[in-house]
Amino acid sequence: MSKRLEKKIFRNIRDANLKYRLLENGDRVAIGMSGGKDSLTLLYFLLLLYRYTPLDFSVFPVYLDLGWENDIEVMLAFCEELGTPLTIEKTNIGQIVFDNRQEKNPCSLCANLRRGALNRVAKGLNCNKVALGHHLDDVVNTMFLSMLFEGRFKVFKPSTYLDRMDITIIRPLVYVEEADIIRFIEAKGLALAPNRCPADGVGKRAEVEELLNLIESHFPGARKKFLASIENIDRESFWT
Template sequence: MKLQQLMSYTRRAIDDYNMIQDGDRIAIGISGGKDSLTLLYALHGLQRYYLKKFDLEAITVDLGHPDFDVSGIHSLCETMRVPYTVVKTEIARIVFDERNEKNPCSLCAKMRKGALNDTIKKLGCNKIAYAHHKDDIVETMMMSLIYEGHFYSFPPVTHLDRTDLTVIRPLMYVSEADVKGFCNKYQLPVVKSPCPADGYTKRQYVKDLLRKLNQENPGVKERMFSAIVNGNIPDWTPKIR
């Protein structure tokens, strides 16, 4: 996928759900993975010509894993002239050593979001862009069905009352396959996740299940995505166009 196509998908999502207004200061949480770096490229590309003017702040929460090298991300942000902040934490030590969590993902995510949101507020941002793509939305719906018994997935726009931040998901129309293709084509400085729990989660199980379903029933993931978008799910605001 080329940059122009990525920006087209991203702009469509932003326009469909009114994600950005003039004067927004938008934080991007950069994990080092392919999704967040692709989102950085997409919003930086749109920033140059989008009618509504907005600023960007890139932020990485360093969980404290050894050998977590973000020098490539530093260089990319410098080239783009996007301010980049790395938040040092000891979340990995707390979760894996002190607490020895058997299911560490929930606690880690909660602590990581807390550190991220605190930094976002200090930097004066009013919005945060999450790098959830189309596959993430379908996987979340499947997890909700399998483990909670109801039809739900996270909405394109969410206002967080406690922090007074608005979450936007501009990559919602981009497939994971296109993200991978974009990363390979533009040689993004992806940092491999050092987390020992990576790849052993319920989400990974659902991802593998959906892959098999789509192989046996071509197009099923697209149909599921359409069902979500058109399913009148609570918290999902209607498209504005």
């Protein structure tokens, strides 16, 4: 089961890379690490992509310490086992979001601050790309969030160039389902770093995820169809 699952996830990442040219020879890629299932899976499979394809690139795992005193020993050991030392950047983002600003909806501000900090660390490592662990479910969840609460159609792009930073954000897991990531982590027996963020698992994103789980239970494969619909949009005939 583990080998079949690895091959499936590897194919998903390879196909996304071939379609969107996420990784190219000479890239230096900072990987945003949280100690959660998505970032551990991302690091593992990018190294497999390096090993089993002609692509020649370098990866640099980066962990932003937000001030929650999370136990990251497992993540440190995982990175060391893979031969990719973890860069740790201490920040005061948690204090800014929850103490100074006391945000009612803290996730958006926190995400913006984390993106900025991660991009700055990546530039300090001379990286030209930053890889994030957003998977297929995240893409679809974000689309529904934007439609339901913002009245617009907005999704994560597999690749986004930030001209102000001169850095490209890539999402190699865009074709990988969250269920497969969970199964992979369980099959590997990988322990996850606990997240002590006060807002973890609450808010509108959790509500939308519950809604999409309900849709998926009635219409298996619905998330894949939603993603295919996103990719197949012909914007010129969108209203026809």
